[in-house]
Amino acid sequence: MDTTATIIFIIAAFSLGIIVIMQRNNMPASMRRGVALAAIAFIAFAFFLIVYSLATMGS
Known part of the structure; x- marks a missing residue:
């Protein structure tokens, strides 16, 4: 996963x-x-990316 992007x-x-x-x-x-609505969708996806990166941090 590209963390910079x-x-x-x-x-x-x-x-x-x-x-x-x-x-x-x-x-x-x-x-x-x-x-x-676009801003809400982007922010929701950003939260998903934050949670996903925290969940996969140890692997």
Whole structure:
């Protein structure tokens, strides 16, 4: 497993979530839901990658 790519994805996913939260009032209403759902999906996958890497750390 390439840890560099995983770490970059995790940082990018959480950064996207922070940006969506901070800029939610400046986004058009038609775009807000799609971006929020994408951010939730990326953050959920980032959490999965964190848990997976912790579970397979010893092997």
